[in-house]
Amino acid sequence: KNQVEQSPQSLIILEGKNCTLQCNYTVSPFSNLRWYKQDTGRGPVSLTIMTFSENTKSNGRYTATLDADTKQSSLHITASQLSDSASYICVVSDRGSTLGRLYFGRGTQLTVWP
Amino acid sequence: DAGVIQSPRHEVTEMGQEVTLRCKPISGHNSLFWYRQTMMRGLELLIYFNNNVPIDDSGMPEDRFSAKMPNASFSTLKIQPSEPRDSAVYFCASSGGDRGNEKLFFGSGTQLSVL
Numbered sequence: 001k002n003q004v005e006q007s008p009q010s011l012i013i014l015e016g017k018n019c020t021l022q023c024n025y026t027v028s029p030f031s032n033l034r035w036y037k038q039d040t041g042r043g044p045v046s047l048t049i050m051t052f053s054e055n056t057k058s059n060g061r062y063t064a065t066l067d068a069d070t071k072q073s074s075l076h077i078t079a080s081q082l083s084d085s086a087s088y089i090c091v092v093s094d095r096g097s098t099l100g101r102l103y104f105g106r107g108t109q110l111t112v113w114p
Numbered sequence: 115d116a117g118v119i120q121s122p123r124h125e126v127t128e129m130g131q132e133v134t135l136r137c138k139p140i141s142g143h144n145s146l147f148w149y150r151q152t153m154m155r156g157l158e159l160l161i162y163f164n165n166n167v168p169i170d171d172s173g174m175p176e177d178r179f180s181a182k183m184p185n186a187s188f189s190t191l192k193i194q195p196s197e198p199r200d201s202a203v204y205f206c207a208s209s210g211g212d213r214g215n216e217k218l219f220f221g222s223g224t225q226l227s228v229l
């Protein structure tokens with residue numbers, strides 16, 4: 001069964017600290033993996049999209065890594081800011097499918113305290 | 115571009131009433147998706163259109179739900195009759211195509227509360 005599991009479910013860190021969010025998936029065959037940021041009361045916004053051949057991709061202070069062999073991804077946030085408080089959702093697509101076949105994780109709720 | 119526009123932002127209705135959610139995709143995008151998000155189940159795809167044609171509606175929970183896309187710039191999701199278990203945030207998203215590597219752009223959602 002194709003699944004996407006994220007950990008931790010929630011995380012609290014102090015402003016300025018780094019953190020890493022985890023995503024494990026069983027989707028096969030794999031096509032790409034996306035990280036989305038969802039602010040409270042807003043829709044998800046794409047942070048990164050990584051294909052099978054990419055093992056790291058950055059977007060400002062956000063760096064995503066992908067290990068397609070172990071089917072794991074992480075999202076590292078550097079020098080966190082209050083505006084990083086949001087839910088971070090991992091989404092996986094299987095090969096050859098359309099956007100109608102995306103597998104969503106339940107998200108990690110990140111809270112950054114001053 | 116203003117992005118994907120959804121209306122209303124909030125909807126409170128009584129059980130049994132008809133509810134219509136509206137979406138305007140990003141201009142030039144030819145794929146449109148309706149999602150529902152709840153605490154229990156996260157984001158779930160309800161239906162998606164490609165070039166105004168419904169491609170996959172297997173996520174629509176039951177006959178009370180229907181969706182239309184009469185033209186490339188407008189779509190509706192209708193619930194009739196509504197039930198309390200339909201309470202959720204409904205998102206519309208659009209993309210330039212429906213291939214698996216396309217970028218997906220979400221609207222701000224409609225928070226639906228059925229009393």
